[in-house]
Amino acid sequence: xxxxxVHTDEGELLDRARSGxxxxxxxxxxxxxxxxxxxxxxxxxxDEDALDAVQDGFVRAYRNLGTFAGASSFKxxxxxxVYRRGIDIRRARPKARxxxxxxxxxTLAPNLPDTREGSDPAGPADRAELGERIARAMxxxxxxxxxxxxxxxxxxxxxxxIAEEQGVPIGTIMSRIFYARxxxxxxxxxxxxxxxxxxxxxxx
Amino acid sequence: MTRCETYMPWLAAMADxxxxxxxxxxxxxxxxxxxxxPACRAELARQGEAIDLLARDAAPPVPEKRWQQMWQAVDAxxxxxxxxxxxxxxxxxxxxxxxxxVAVAAMVLIGVLVWQAAGPGxxxxxxxxPTYAFASHEDADIQAIEAADDEMPMVITSGNEDxxxxxxxxxxxxxxxx
Numbered sequence: 001x002x003x004x005x006v007h008t009d010e011g012e013l014l015d016r017a018r019s020g021x022x023x024x025x026x027x028x029x030x031x032x033x034x035x036x037x038x039x040x041x042x043x044x045x046x047d048e049d050a051l052d053a054v055q056d057g058f059v060r061a062y063r064n065l066g067t068f069a070g071a072s073s074f075k076x077x078x079x080x081x082v083y084r085r086g087i088d089i090r091r092a093r094p095k096a097r098x099x100x101x102x103x104x105x106x107t108l109a110p111n112l113p114d115t116r117e118g119s120d121p122a123g124p125a126d127r128a129e130l131g132e133r134i135a136r137a138m139x140x141x142x143x144x145x146x147x148x149x150x151x152x153x154x155x156x157x158x159x160x161x162i163a164e165e166q167g168v169p170i171g172t173i174m175s176r177i178f179y180a181r182x183x184x185x186x187x188x189x190x191x192x193x194x195x196x197x198x199x200x201x202x203x204x
Numbered sequence: 205m206t207r208c209e210t211y212m213p214w215l216a217a218m219a220d221x222x223x224x225x226x227x228x229x230x231x232x233x234x235x236x237x238x239x240x241x242p243a244c245r246a247e248l249a250r251q252g253e254a255i256d257l258l259a260r261d262a263a264p265p266v267p268e269k270r271w272q273q274m275w276q277a278v279d280a281x282x283x284x285x286x287x288x289x290x291x292x293x294x295x296x297x298x299x300x301x302x303x304x305x306v307a308v309a310a311m312v313l314i315g316v317l318v319w320q321a322a323g324p325g326x327x328x329x330x331x332x333x334p335t336y337a338f339a340s341h342e343d344a345d346i347q348a349i350e351a352a353d354d355e356m357p358m359v360i361t362s363g364n365e366d367x368x369x370x371x372x373x374x375x376x377x378x379x380x381x382x
Contacts, residue, residue: 017283020283021283022279022282022283022284025279025282025283026275026279026283029275029278030271030275033271033274034266037263037266038263041263047263047264050263051266051270051274054274055274055277055278058278058282059278059281059282062278062281062282062283063282130260130261131261134257134258134261152220153255153258154263158222158225159217159220159222159225160225170225171213174213174214174216174217174225175212175213175216177216177220178212178213178215178216178251181216181219181251181254181255182247182250182251182254184254184257184258185250185253185254185257188257
């Protein structure tokens with residue numbers, strides 16, 4: 001079935017969505033669902049939790065469209081909502097589930113297969129473990145660094161856009177991303193390498 | 205702060221290829237510094253390693269069917285949601301509305317009379333409501349959304365791609381709210 005032509009002007013789409021136009025809201029959903037998923041996944045460390053955060057994020061964003069003044073872009077505003085939901089969902093997650101992922105248990109939902117060919121030789125369970133390790137390392141970062149880092153790395157936002165969003169100079173954002181990345185690398189390297197510098201995989 | 209530390213934030217921009225974010229005069233200085241500083245070159249390489257490490261955990265593609273399922277749930281709670289009334293109206297509504305209006309007007313009148321009798325000074329024992337609660341917090345707007353939107357309904361989806369049923373369960377139990 002052919003859909004009517006899509007208006008790409010965001011302001012118009014938002015106005016239409018505010019007045020209850022489902023098609024306009026659907027265009028915005030389809031435009032930002034992927035990037036929202038990447039942002040949520042980086043903070044939750046889990047595919048299904050990330051999808052929950054995206055769904056909640058879109059619902060909350062819609063219900064609060066009236067408060068969105070347009071000072072930032074809609075994408076920036078939406079990413080903040082989804083990011084926040086991701087953090088809350090991770091905090092609320094039972095610790096037992098995180099432990100089970102450490103033990104290599106496959107917890108990915110069966111309806112979310114990895115369909116890439118040859119790009120994931122480690123398999124979904126190992127990938128889930130890496131995602132969880134990164135999310136856990138992320139929790140050790142100062143909040144400002146973590147948010148700047150995630151919005152840049154997964155939200156496809158430039159330094160300038162993040163600086164505008166956070167109301168700080170662009171140099172501050174560079175600094176936050178630099179130190180976030182350095183710290184993440186240290187944490188993950190410490191986890192991967194044994195005391196003598198050998199990787200855990202090599203020791204097994 | 206050592207000279208190297210002053211350059212470090214710029215290394216993030218270099219590793220990300222955000223060269224335009226670096227002012228031209230800094231870029232020249234940075235290039236010259238990197239040529240003579242093995243420590244900063246190593247730091248730049250480590251930034252690249254961190255980027256590669258995260259790339260190994262790229263998000264798997266979400267099947268279109270799963271997105272459609274999510275859209276149905278989102279739609280059911282937003283634009284697809286039938287208009288609902290927060291307070292159900294009942295048969296005696298015209299009389300009830302009039303009675304409620306009279307009651308509100310009477311309460312306002314009593315309030316004004318009491319206020320005039322007591323004078324304009326602060327009421328003892330009543331703390332003013334703080335207005336700065338979120339003012340200094342960077343997530344103020346998002347926290348406001350969280351606070352205002354604490355009635356997220358539970359959504360249950362069932363069925364298959366031919367017939368998808370989305371249940372939206374609203375919690376109307378006022379006694380559970382604190």
